[in-house]
Amino acid sequence: xxxxxxxxxxxxxxxxxxxxxxxxxxxxxxxxxxxxxxxxxxxxxxxxxxxxxxxxxxxxxxxxxxxxxxxxxxxxxxxxxxxxxxxxxxxxxxxxxxxxxxxxxxxxxxxxxxxxxxxxxxxxxxxxxxxxxxxxxxxxxxxxxxxxxxxxxxxx
Amino acid sequence: xxxxxxxxxxxxxxxxxxxxxxxxxxxxxxxxxxxxxxxxxxxxxxxxxxxxxxxxxxxxxxxxxxxxxxxxxxxxxxxxxxxxxxxxxxxxxxxxxxxxxxxxxxxxxxxxxxxxxxxxxxxxxxxxxxxxxxxxxxxxxxxxxxxxxxxxxxxxxxxxxxxxxxxxxxxxxxxxxxxxxx
Amino acid sequence: xxxxxxxxxxxxxxxxxxxxxxxxxxxxxxxxxxxxxxxxxxxxxxxxxxxxxxxxxxxxxxxxxxxxxxxxxxxxxxxxxxxxxxxxxxxxxxxxxxxxxxxxxxxxxxxxxxx
Numbered sequence: 001x002x003x004x005x006x007x008x009x010x011x012x013x014x015x016x017x018x019x020x021x022x023x024x025x026x027x028x029x030x031x032x033x034x035x036x037x038x039x040x041x042x043x044x045x046x047x048x049x050x051x052x053x054x055x056x057x058x059x060x061x062x063x064x065x066x067x068x069x070x071x072x073x074x075x076x077x078x079x080x081x082x083x084x085x086x087x088x089x090x091x092x093x094x095x096x097x098x099x100x101x102x103x104x105x106x107x108x109x110x111x112x113x114x115x116x117x118x119x120x121x122x123x124x125x126x127x128x129x130x131x132x133x134x135x136x137x138x139x140x141x142x143x144x145x146x147x148x149x150x151x152x153x154x155x156x
Numbered sequence: 157x158x159x160x161x162x163x164x165x166x167x168x169x170x171x172x173x174x175x176x177x178x179x180x181x182x183x184x185x186x187x188x189x190x191x192x193x194x195x196x197x198x199x200x201x202x203x204x205x206x207x208x209x210x211x212x213x214x215x216x217x218x219x220x221x222x223x224x225x226x227x228x229x230x231x232x233x234x235x236x237x238x239x240x241x242x243x244x245x246x247x248x249x250x251x252x253x254x255x256x257x258x259x260x261x262x263x264x265x266x267x268x269x270x271x272x273x274x275x276x277x278x279x280x281x282x283x284x285x286x287x288x289x290x291x292x293x294x295x296x297x298x299x300x301x302x303x304x305x306x307x308x309x310x311x312x313x314x315x316x317x318x319x320x321x322x323x324x325x326x327x328x329x330x331x332x333x334x335x336x337x338x
Numbered sequence: 339x340x341x342x343x344x345x346x347x348x349x350x351x352x353x354x355x356x357x358x359x360x361x362x363x364x365x366x367x368x369x370x371x372x373x374x375x376x377x378x379x380x381x382x383x384x385x386x387x388x389x390x391x392x393x394x395x396x397x398x399x400x401x402x403x404x405x406x407x408x409x410x411x412x413x414x415x416x417x418x419x420x421x422x423x424x425x426x427x428x429x430x431x432x433x434x435x436x437x438x439x440x441x442x443x444x445x446x447x448x449x450x451x452x453x
Contacts, residue, residue: 025210030291032398033206035299037420041214048222069322076315079308094304107289111300114307121311122420125318126219129427132325133226136434139326140230159342166349166383173356173376182368189372196379203386204407206396208415212382215423220375227368227430231437236366239446245362253355260347267342267392274391274408282406286399294397294409295416303413310417317424324431 011053018046026119030108036115040122047123048130056134065131068124075121082113158202165199180236182228190221207295346387353380365445367433371426378422385411 022043029035051059083094091098096110172195176188193216200209228234264271285297299307353376360373389411397409433443440448 029296030293032293033210033295033396035207035293035296037416038207038210038214041211041219045214045218072315072318076311079311083304083308094308096301104288104290107301108291110304111289111291111296114300114304115296118307118311121315125314128318129219129223129321130226132321132431133223133230133434136325137226137230162342163345166346170349170352170356173353176372176376177356177360182366185369185372189375192376193379196383199383200386203383203390204394204396205386205389205412205415206398208382208386208412208419211416211419212379215419216375216379219423220426223427223430224368224372227433230434231368231443233366233368233437233443236364236369237444237446239365242363245359248362249355249359252358253351256351256354257348260344260351263344263347264388265343266346266387267390269391269394269405271388273388273411278408278410281409282397282399292399294399294406295412298409298413299416306413306417310420313421314424317428320428321431324428324435 007053011049015046015050018049019043022046022123026115027112029115030111036118037122040119041126043119043123044126044130047127051130051134056131056138060131063127065128068128068131071124072121072128075117075119075124078117078120079114082110082117086110162199162202165195165202169195169199180238182233182236183225185236186221186224186228189224190217193217193220207293347384350380350384350387353377353383367436367443367445368430371429371433374429375422375426378418382415382418385415 022039025034025042026036026039029039047059047063050062082096082099086095086098087093089098094110096107097103099106099109169192172188172192176185176192179185179188193212196216197209197213200206200212264273268274281298281302282294284302285291285294289297289301291297357373357375357377357380360376361370364370364373389408391405391407394405394407395403397406397412399406436448437443440451442448442451
């Protein structure tokens with residue numbers, strides 16, 4: 001897909017905007033439609049678009065598979081960690097009122113943190129799903145060559 | 157006016173579903189499925205579910221279609237082969253559909269504010285979001301605070317699905333390179 | 339909006355039966371997954387139709403609006419959509435492995451190739 005110059009140029013212009021929009025949706029989830037899930041999927045779609053245009057190997061240099069696998073676990077850890085932290089402060093599991101001196105501020109803090117955890121998990125799970133499918137296809141097409149080959153994206 | 161838009165979109169959705177059933181080409185069915193998800197997102201907006209429409213547009217028309225296309229490209233499947241006789245399944249689905257429509261006569265009309273679903277705990281949630289949590293988006297407040305435990309379960313489910321696909325399809329590490337070197 | 343009456347529900351049941359029909363009749367595994375997704379989205383429309391309030395607006399608190407649509411089905415369906423994509427991904431990964439093992443994604447051919 002690198003031969004298509006229009007696709008390459010437009011993707012280079014659009015992908016930063018997509019990632020920025022995903023961050024906007026993540027942090028404005030409390031004030032309008034949005035939140036962790038939507039932001040995670042949009043963020044993951046930005047990376048998947050990059051992989052479709054520039055190839056799986058280039059994307060794996062930008063975002064290594066090991067980082068992706070670790071970050072999926074990190075999101076769930078943040079979520080459950082907020083719950084356990086609430087227990088350590090004397091409340092119940094996932095009680096936000098005890099996270100800060102003012103209960104309303106505690107609610108805000110709790111909601112922001114768990115939406116962050118949700119967003120991180122969903123982003124890197126979507127990227128991991130794409131890496132699994134595309135990597136399987138690449139290995140099926142070129143079984144004796146590993147770590148090489150470009151344009152190994154998902155063109156049907 | 158809203159009613160006309162709702163009617164038109166839902167009828168279009170039914171036509172699209174018939175198209176997906178009848179189509180033999182798998183690539184065509186995958187593309188129609190993407191259009192179906194996008195149309196569902198439009199219907200969700202008409203039904204005042206803006207968060208859900210956002211998620212359905214991103215997930216249904218984005219991720220699901222990509223995964224189906226990826227599977228089609230890996231397996232190389234192109235056309236659906238018709239083997240079975242469709243008469244008995246058609247009869248079964250017609251009977252079940254008729255029974256469901258008969259059961260729906262007792263349901264409250266769409267848009268009824270006195271429907272039981274809108275009465276018991278929902279006013280408490282809306283009030284509580286205004287006074288205790290004080291963020292404008294009620295859906296985020298209910299998702300993150302009132303029903304936070306369900307959201308933890310959901311994040312665990314998506315995490316498990318990611319791990320499951322990793323186990324099934326592998327993570328294409330450089331195992332063969334080390335096997336060649338040894 | 340109450341002029342719609344029960345039309346939403348009837349279309350939902352039609353879509354449900356279309357999805358169920360595809361799952362039963364189709365011998366192609368990928369088509370079955372597509373049918374299952376049609377079934378899932380029809381259930382989403384059912385829940386959201388139950389939660390719609392005539393004359394209401396989206397459940398985002400704002401000055402000047404007093405009637406809001408029911409936010410609880412929105413929360414349930416948000417969870418259901420994400421769980422749906424998780425199960426679809428796992429189903430498709432299983433189909434890829436079945437294809438690698440049996441050489442086809444068609445049910446009849448798989449039954450014939452089974453040892």
